[in-house]
Amino acid sequence: MIPAARLQAAIEILDQVITAARDGGAAADTIIQRYFTTRRYAGSKDRRAVRDLVFAVIRSLGERPVSGRAAVIGHARAQDPSLLALFGAAGHAPPALVHGEPAASSGLAPAWLQQMLAERFGPDADRQLAALLGRAPLDVRVNAMRASRDAVLADHPDWQLLAATAHGVRLPSGTNVEDLPEYQAGQIEVQDAGSQLAAATLAARPGETVVDLCAGAGGKTLALAADMRGPEDDRGRLIACDTDRARLSQLPPRAARAGATVETRLLNPGGEAGALADLMGSCDAVLIDAPCSGSGTWRRNPESRWRLTRERLVRLAATQAMLIELATLLLRPGGRIVYIVCSLLPAEGESQLADTQLGGTLGLAPWQSRILTPADDGCDGFFIAQSSRL
Missing domain, CATH: 3.40.50.150 (Vaccinia Virus protein VP39)
Structure with a gap:
């Protein structure tokens, strides 16, 4: 897929995500998976690029947008202006931009939720909200009925001890936990710290x-x-x-x-x-x-x-x-x-x-x-x- 086609795919997925958010439908991850199930021509790099763009757009917009197109335009203007040049390009690109068409506004959360969180965090609210929208790490709990944390860590020098927990370990991002022998043996369970x-x-x-x-x-x-x-x-x-x-x-x-x-x-x-x-x-x-x-x-x-x-x-x-x-x-x-x-x-x-x-x-x-x-x-x-x- 060329970059313009990836952008159009992201817009189509975001349309579905916005509808699902409004109507109580499937999660974004599920929508993305379903989208590519019927589009076998998209390679792994294409799927990853589209997924990353979809979530970058979602994270950058506090209020629910009116459409996927408005979401991408708003994100592009605030975060990545290079995307604007892909509208109206050749191939499977989204249609060219039209003067005055809707564009979403960037933000950390819907205004009413942002106000509630401001009540909790006060002047620290912006820092706390920004962290809430970062990328989550991959944590596991070592099952003390099957193994010790020290033994598991000894076998994986690149795994990180979570000192605040009794049994927690942080794995490198992207690790396929279910393929690990420790998971299959019941020694670890995915669980946030x-x-x-x-x-x-x-x-x-x-x-x-x-x-x-x-x-x-x-x-x-x-x-x-x-x-x-x-x-x-x-x-x-x-x-x-x-x-x-x-x-x-x-x-x-x-x-x-x-x-x-x-x-x-x-x-x-x-x-x-x-x-x-x-x-x-x-x-x-x-x-x-x-x-x-x-x-x-x-x-x-x-x-x-x-x-x-x-x-x-x-x-x-x-x-x-x-x-x-x-x-x-x-x-x-x-x-x-x-x-x-x-x-x-x-x-x-x-x-x-x-x-x-x-x-x-x-x-x-x-x-x-x-x-x-x-x-x-x-x-x-x-x-x-x-x-x-x-």
Whole structure:
């Protein structure tokens, strides 16, 4: 593909990404993969170049553009003027530019989200936001049930120790993890350093009854299982729950590969308490990796800035409050609760805990919280809070 044809491909993909962001469709990565599945003539260099351009455009535009063409024009004017010369070129180039046609404006995030983040970070907001839109590293967690971090690092001098974590390692960008013998042997799992720190906050121990209330495909569940390692008859009980059947179904094979014993429970939305009735008041620890805006993971999914609306944020906050109440009911006296969102919006963090007035209504000790950010901690953005049942 000539450069002008690559530009046209990027415009066509961006049209689909913009529509998907508006209507709740597929992620950008999935759209790009599907696009090239039907275009076998595009070589690997073409696919990589188009993908890089698509994500460069997405990262440079805070507000959702009206079209892929407007997105590229706006990006080109602000970041890469050489692209403008490709409009109207020969071959499969996009049509020539027309005076006065729409062009997107560059920015870090939609204005209303940028204001919320400014409230959190104050004068440091621009630095924090810029880091949120950088490229994410490739982190893995060494599975302590299968290997030691020191042994894994000894075999790979180019892998980097993540000192802030107990088992984290950073791999060179572009590494195909699933092809590594360590992955196939269940010795490593892909997991961002921040996610590892969040799971470790629960301090799960052998012999305990632990619930991962929003387990998804089980990344944090497997980290909890490794913390609960010990003699097979003394590992305790680990229950992974979720309302998403497809995601939860990925956990059993992952657990088998990791050497973990995990129970799974598929919950019906609105009927979660009934499905967990037998565990009420008996759990030692509950982890809530709550559904959220994902604003802390914009490095990985920059188009998610275009998906979020005020209405959706309100719905997410209601779900988060329900999950905190449910988790509290599951705990025995003295049991521990950890609430996590991969979000840096105060509405899903401190304000969420304040609005639910948990200390007064649910019998919890005062919350202790921390935030992690790409700019300060080199990992995805997280809000992490912990408490215990009085």
